[in-house]
Amino acid sequence: MRVDRAQGDPTAAALQEALGRRDWRTARDLLVPVTDPDDHAFYVSMAADVTGLQDWIGEWVDAEPSSTLPLLVRGAHAVKWAWEARGGARASQTREEQFKEFWRRLKFAENCLDEVADRDPDDVTARVFLVMSARGRQVDRDEAQRRFDDVVARHPWHRIAHEQMLQYRCEKWFGSHDEMFDFARSTVAKAPTGAPLGHLVAVAHLEKWLDLPVGEDGEYIGDDAVRAELNAAADASVRHPDYRRRPGWPSVHNSFAMAFALSGDLRSAAGQFEVIGDQVSEWPWQYLNGRQPELPFLEWRAEAAGASG
Structure with missing residues (x-):
């Protein structure tokens, strides 16, 4: 037995497979029909887990500049990419160069997510990932709460947002x-x-x-x-x-x-x-x-x- 990165979900598996071969069109067609905010955040999170996405997702962003979806996936991936740079150790066991790369990637991620939120006031998933990045960016309590409130004002019982706020x-x-x-x-x-x-x-x-x-x-x-x-x-x-x-x-x-x-x-x-x-x-x-x-x-x-x- 091994951990299934798609958590047994066929759509998540298809999404990860498509992005693994740089097929953003199939990925887009899998994500666009998902309207439930909890489900949408889960599938974007699954997309964000794909290794190497940062190397080519600019192609999707450039191909569909009027869509916020590729920018959302890029920002969500960058949050997880940042945590890869930091590693899972405690702060006292993390090297300074790891922290620098961690913060650089998080800043890039938040720039993408902020743009999505600005362009689409109804978008919930971008705001969920801003809650996720709050710990890494070391935002103060008021800012963390503001980010969380932005999510629950749109979807009160969002699972991932609550999980991330609990961690904060x-x-x-x-x-x-x-x-x-x-x-x-x-x-x-x-x-x-x-x-x-x-x-x-x-x-x-x-x-x-x-x-x-x-x-x-x-x-x-x-x-x-x-x-x-x-x-x-x-x-x-x-x-x-x-x-x-x-x-x-x-x-x-x-x-x-x-x-x-x-x-x-x-x-x-x-x-x-x-x-x-x-x-x-x-x-x-x-x-x-x-x-x-x-x-x-x-x-x-x-x-x-x-x-x-």
Whole structure:
């Protein structure tokens, strides 16, 4: 088993295949019909993951200067390209030249995304990626909130925007554990039942678990109160009768599966693994094995299956 970059989505796979061979016309025809803001951001994110896109996407931009779509894909890709330059290490372990290239690429990305937002006031996806880039650009709290508000004013329960804002509010970035949990809990409390955003609670617990010393981490996430909150969040979202899978659904269920597994609630974890099947996502399992996230996924899936009978 390996992580599927398209997350099992046929449209995402076709999109990545087309862009991999520099066929922007096919990519355009796959993206244009997508109107739901959550789905659109997911597919643009899939396009942005294509390696080497920066080498030729100028051809698409030049060919369709009146369209904001190629500029959007270029800007979204540049955000992810910037994070490639920085790497996944903590700031103290990142070289100065990496930071310089990181900031250069992020500035280019934001120039593209700002132009899309200026030209198309209704565009949501460009604004989502500006929320994503806020951490890297180290914008202040007011600016980060303004970017997030620009998204939710147009689409109140946008999944990726909420995920990115949660990260901004993490202690390892510009917030605190309390602020992170306040954001996650208030979002879940206000969101429609069956919305996937319940996983923000699982992500918050994983982030705090990750930040604690060995020994304290297991004691924390195995607490009865944590397990109870994880189950309540799942009942309000992915286990609610109104829940429907949307493009990008595997990451939501993988977050719950890992949180349940680490908490010791293997029966609940097994339920999530059953939904996931083989659609392991890189995040959050990379917290356990950065190079081969599928390995801890398989280990915990087997343990959860055994425990649940």
